[in-house]
Amino acid sequence: MKRRDFVKKATLSSFATLIGTELVFGSQMLKGYTPLALQDPDPFKMFNKNKEMIVLNDKPWNIEAQAHLLDDKITPNSCMFIRNNGLIPENIDPKEWSLTIDGESVKNKKIYTLAELKSKFKHHSYQLTLECGGNGRSEFDPPAKGNQWTVGAVHCASWTGIRLRDILEDVGIKNDAVYIGYHATDKHLSMDPNKEPISRGCPMSKALQDETILAFKMNGEDIPVVHGYPLRLVAGGWPASVSGKWVNRISVRNKIHDGTKMTGTAYRVPCKPVAPGEKVKDEDMCIIESMPVKSIITYPKTGALISKGKSLNIRGHAWAGELEVSKMEYSIDFGSTWKTCSLEKPSNRLAWQHFSASVNFPKPGYYEVWARATDTNSIAQPMLLPGWNPKGYLNNACHRIAIKVK
Numbered sequence: 434m435k436r437r438d439f440v441k442k443a444t445l446s447s448f449a450t451l452i453g454t455e456l457v458f459g460s461q462m463l464k465g466y467t468p469l470a471l472q473d474p475d476p477f478k479m480f481n482k483n484k485e486m487i488v489l490n491d492k493p494w495n496i497e498a499q500a501h502l503l504d505d506k507i508t509p510n511s512c513m514f515i516r517n518n519g520l521i522p523e524n525i526d527p528k529e530w531s532l533t534i535d536g537e538s539v540k541n542k543k544i545y546t547l548a549e550l551k552s553k554f555k556h557h558s559y560q561l562t563l564e565c566g567g568n569g570r571s572e573f574d575p576p577a578k579g580n581q582w583t584v585g586a587v588h589c590a591s592w593t594g595i596r597l598r599d600i601l602e603d604v605g606i607k608n609d610a611v612y613i614g615y616h617a618t619d620k621h622l623s624m625d626p627n628k629e630p631i632s633r634g635c636p637m638s639k640a641l642q643d644e645t646i647l648a649f650k651m652n653g654e655d656i657p658v659v660h661g662y663p664l665r666l667v668a669g670g671w672p673a674s675v676s677g678k679w680v681n682r683i684s685v686r687n688k689i690h691d692g693t694k695m696t697g698t699a700y701r702v703p704c705k706p707v708a709p710g711e712k713v714k715d716e717d718m719c720i721i722e723s724m725p726v727k728s729i730i731t732y733p734k735t736g737a738l739i740s741k742g743k744s745l746n747i748r749g750h751a752w753a754g755e756l757e758v759s760k761m762e763y764s765i766d767f768g769s770t771w772k773t774c775s776l777e778k779p780s781n782r783l784a785w786q787h788f789s790a791s792v793n794f795p796k797p798g799y800y801e802v803w804a805r806a807t808d809t810n811s812i813a814q815p816m817l818l819p820g821w822n823p824k825g826y827l828n829n830a831c832h833r834i835a836i837k838v839k
């Protein structure tokens with residue numbers, strides 16, 4: 434029985450037993466009131482998250498990082514954002530877990546146990562950048578409905594698993610395969626068993642890449658439940674919604690996957706730019722594929738105070754969807770002039786890259802440090818908000834921090 438249900442049925446004496454001492458004024462408590470000491474554990478404890486993470490929603494749980502929490506080269510669980518569309522699965526038994534590969538374009542449907550997957554196929558580890566398509570949504574005007582992510586819906590953890598390609602080769606796929614779609618065990622908020630909270634996917638070309646894996650480890654340990662234990666699809670560089678958590682079925686489709694959140698305005702943007710607030714027809718919306726070039730300053734924290742004459746070492750990460758970041762710059766004069774940052778190569782394809790720079794300020798006062806990444810196609814981040822779209826996706830505007838020199 435869940436703690437919450439238990440608490441509902443509990444009597445005063447059972448409260449006392451749970452708390453470990455007498456509730457002195459317990460008889461004065463309102464009927465149905467749950468003493469604070471017994472209320473559901475806080476999300477930071479529940480998910481092992483840093484206390485500075487920001488809860489955007491608790492039904493379902495959606496929690497984001499702040500820029501300075503993302504300072505690690507490989508994001509630890511404590512600072513990874515959480516994005517759920519439905520209810521987190523409970524009582525997962527890895528011994529009972531299986532993965533079904535089916536769909537119009539498989540030769541014969543096949544079911545693997547988790548143990549079979551782990552023993553049969555070669556293991557690979559990659560650092561993979563996963564950014565929610567809606568990261569930065571809070572800036573759009575007219576505003577877009579949905580979680581109001583600021584900058585913290587991105588992480589780059591190290592994932593270990595098996596290549597989706599290896600499994601699909603083992604199953605045997607037909608020539609007419611165009612897309613894969615995942616299915617998972619999280620429940621729809623309505624609890625309707627016939628509804629899926631989300632079931633997305635990607636074209637075969639992305640599904641067959643070396644780095645597209647079914648992961649069973651994150652940062653060298655079992656994946657935390659909230660991030661997809663015991664099996665998660667990880668497809669770096671694309672909207673993180675492609676990376677299905679709690680995956681138990683992958684369908685190989687002979688058409689674009691038509692699961693929940695593949696159609697309408699979900700994870701789709703106008704194929705051609707539109708004016709803010711404009712209505713866009715369904716057929717004029719295109720599925721988001723590779724994420725755009727972007728970066729984040731993770732040190733110092735915005736608002737830092739420094740002494741005059743001292744240079745400031747800034748650092749952060751940059752990523753560019755399927756591409757690499759080729760240049761990283763910063764500006765302290767609102768984008769009038771730019772200086773180069775040093776930029777590391779990614780540790781593998783689709784991992785974010787680390788940058789740093791030593792910044793000098795001419796005199797005491799207020800400054801903003803803006804950071805701008807450019808990808809290998811010479812596309813740079815826009816300084817301000819890019820193209821408006823109905824659901825507020827793909828905001829890759831330059832990140833900026835405030836600095837005071839005294």
Ligand SMILES: Nc1nc2c(c(=O)[nH]1)N[C@H]1C(S)=C(S)[C@@H](COP(=O)(O)O)O[C@H]1N2
Pocket residue numbers: 513514515516517518519564565566617618619630631659660661672673674675676677678679680
């Ligand atoms: N099964 C399932 N997979 C899912 C989701 C979900 O709600 N259910 N959310 C998706 C979205 S929209 C994002 S941004 C990422 C978030 O991954 P994280 O919570 O591990 O950071 O998971 C994706 N995979």
Ligand SMILES: [Mo]
Pocket residue numbers: 516564565566567672673674
């Ligand atoms: Mo997302």
